[in-house]
Amino acid sequence: MPACLQQRWYDDSNSWLAMTEEKLSSTAIILHWSVAVSVFFLFLSSWWMLGLPLPSDNFTYRELPFQLHKNIGITLIFLVVVMIGVRINHKRRQTAVTRTQLEKLAELDHLLTYVLLIACCVSGYLSSSYSGWTTTVWWLIDFPNWAEENDALNILFSDIHLWTCWALLAVIAMHIAAALFHAFNDDDVIKKMFRL
Amino acid sequence: MENQHGANRGSDFNPTWLGVVAVLFGVLLFASQGTELLKQLVIVPGTAAELGIAADCRPDELEEEGLSLQECQLLLSSVQISLASSPGWFRPVQIFLSLSSSLAAILSVAVGMALVADRRGPATLAVPVFGLLILLDCAGFIAVLNTGPLLRAQYLWPALLWFFIHACLFTAALVRRQQQLASDD
Numbered sequence: 001m002p003a004c005l006q007q008r009w010y011d012d013s014n015s016w017l018a019m020t021e022e023k024l025s026s027t028a029i030i031l032h033w034s035v036a037v038s039v040f041f042l043f044l045s046s047w048w049m050l051g052l053p054l055p056s057d058n059f060t061y062r063e064l065p066f067q068l069h070k071n072i073g074i075t076l077i078f079l080v081v082v083m084i085g086v087r088i089n090h091k092r093r094q095t096a097v098t099r100t101q102l103e104k105l106a107e108l109d110h111l112l113t114y115v116l117l118i119a120c121c122v123s124g125y126l127s128s129s130y131s132g133w134t135t136t137v138w139w140l141i142d143f144p145n146w147a148e149e150n151d152a153l154n155i156l157f158s159d160i161h162l163w164t165c166w167a168l169l170a171v172i173a174m175h176i177a178a179a180l181f182h183a184f185n186d187d188d189v190i191k192k193m194f195r196l
Numbered sequence: 197m198e199n200q201h202g203a204n205r206g207s208d209f210n211p212t213w214l215g216v217v218a219v220l221f222g223v224l225l226f227a228s229q230g231t232e233l234l235k236q237l238v239i240v241p242g243t244a245a246e247l248g249i250a251a252d253c254r255p256d257e258l259e260e261e262g263l264s265l266q267e268c269q270l271l272l273s274s275v276q277i278s279l280a281s282s283p284g285w286f287r288p289v290q291i292f293l294s295l296s297s298s299l300a301a302i303l304s305v306a307v308g309m310a311l312v313a314d315r316r317g318p319a320t321l322a323v324p325v326f327g328l329l330i331l332l333d334c335a336g337f338i339a340v341l342n343t344g345p346l347l348r349a350q351y352l353w354p355a356l357l358w359f360f361i362h363a364c365l366f367t368a369a370l371v372r373r374q375q376q377l378a379s380d381d
Contacts, residue, residue, distance in 0.1 A: 045227075045230065064234070151256065180216065190312065194215065
């Protein structure tokens with residue numbers, strides 16, 4: 001890395017160095033990776049399952065993948081809420097440091113990730129509710145069917161689900177690029193998310 | 197002088213990037229193999245697609261999904277293609293390989309984390325774990341090679357990509373291991 005950039009990123013207020021000293025709890029690390037695996041599985045499996053025949057009395061190919069998709073999505077809402085709680089708790093205990101522009105961008109990326117994750121899951125659930133299909137969480141608990149079937153609202157929330165998911169994928173790509181940046185620099189920032 | 201310079205460059209190996217890349221691809225592989233497992237559990241021989249029943253394409257559903265009538269009919273054809281081009285042995289083999297690869301992906305995530313944390317013990321497992329992933333890629337490639345052209349078109353290219361990704365990780369882990377052994381002597 002050019003010396004001038006190194007100066008800018010590492011010495012300016014020493015905040016990257018301060019970040020490396022922060023230790024994340026095992027709960028935060030496990031939650032992060034559980035959410036990561038779930039999100040990638042949801043993306044990959046949804047691209048495949050939308051290529052299955054439309055549901056009817058004869059064709060039930062979509063039943064298992066859609067139920068699984070909804071189950072993981074609903075579970076994700078709870079995981080993300082816990083994650084936000086853990087993060088707020090962690091922030092409270094953190095010593096105040098001046099943030100550089102890049103760190104502020106990283107904060108924005110995290111915030112956007114949380115907002116989009118919740119938006120994706122909630123819009124997906126609402127779309128499903130208005131479609132008239134029932135949701136049984138992990139094939140155990142019948143989720144309350146609080147909405148009447150409504151095609152217009154189903155299409156609206158389905159569109160919101162689609163676009164928030166694409167936005168989430170873009171934000172995740174930025175998040176991974178930033179993680180690789182730290183990994184290739186070996187600047188220790190990355191290590192806090194890998195140390196259980 | 198040259199040797200000295202070379203030795204210095206060798207000792208600069210950064211296990212962090214190897215660990216992070218291993219974790220990233222481990223997560224992606226787990227998601228990919230999970231989807232493959234789901235595919236094999238859903239597209240089962242003897243189901244409606246094989247019975248010659250016409251696709252049910254209601255206009256309201258087509259509008260909801262943003263599909264044309266022809267696309268809707270072809271959704272059924274894609275399942276028929278999968279079923280017709282899979283030999284009897286293919287489904288159990290794919291289920292076994294998906295489960296094994298998912299397990300190996302979890303191991304690769306664990307090994308990647310150990311590499312980032314610079315834990316020597318678990319990090320020594322990097323070579324066998326990435327080696328196992330290469331073996332599973334080869335087994336998957338050979339399995340698909342023995343099916344028809346339709347499945348080959350679907351599976352061979354991703355299998356080849358995964359093979360090269362795991363070959364890169366394996367080679368890097370091997371270099372890391374050799375350096376560790378050299379520094380021990």
